[in-house]
Amino acid sequence: MSERATPAPRDGFAIFYPLNTRWADNDIYGHINNVAYYAFFDSVVNRFLIEEGGMRPGHDNVVGYVVNSSADYFSPLTYPQELELGLRVARLGEKSVTWEIGVFGQGAELSSVTGQFTHAFVDRELNKSASIPVAIRRAISMLG
Numbered sequence: 001m002s003e004r005a006t007p008a009p010r011d012g013f014a015i016f017y018p019l020n021t022r023w024a025d026n027d028i029y030g031h032i033n034n035v036a037y038y039a040f041f042d043s044v045v046n047r048f049l050i051e052e053g054g055m056r057p058g059h060d061n062v063v064g065y066v067v068n069s070s071a072d073y074f075s076p077l078t079y080p081q082e083l084e085l086g087l088r089v090a091r092l093g094e095k096s097v098t099w100e101i102g103v104f105g106q107g108a109e110l111s112s113v114t115g116q117f118t119h120a121f122v123d124r125e126l127n128k129s130a131s132i133p134v135a136i137r138r139a140i141s142m143l144g
Helices: 034-053 134-142
Strands: 015-020 062-073 082-092 096-105 113-123
Touching: 015 034, 034 062, 034 082, 034 096, 034 113, 034 134, 062 096, 082 134
Parallel strands: none
Antiparallel strands: 015 082, 062 113, 082 096, 096 113
């Protein structure tokens, strides 16, 4: 049996993005629903890929498909709350990257949620595995 995950420290993340929660993110228990976190993860990674890696959604032939995802939840967050999402690379391969995203309440030192997902890069025309585009690999490498 594996050890239980623990919150991630803020100083382990290379870059942060602010994110405001929305009323619709809450569930009937009064905290952010687990499905909302997956949308947060996707938004932060794609923002990084667009701003730092030059990704052009809808135009690029080689794209990243999410092939695996998970999340560990440690403490609830709720609307209205400002969040800070940290991004780092857990693993970088030739044709895939596994991202780790820490979700922090504003100013918090430990993550309330830590998620991971893996992008496998695919040539859309051929529908086959492809190498990570050079500009995107360069941006990912800068995350450390």
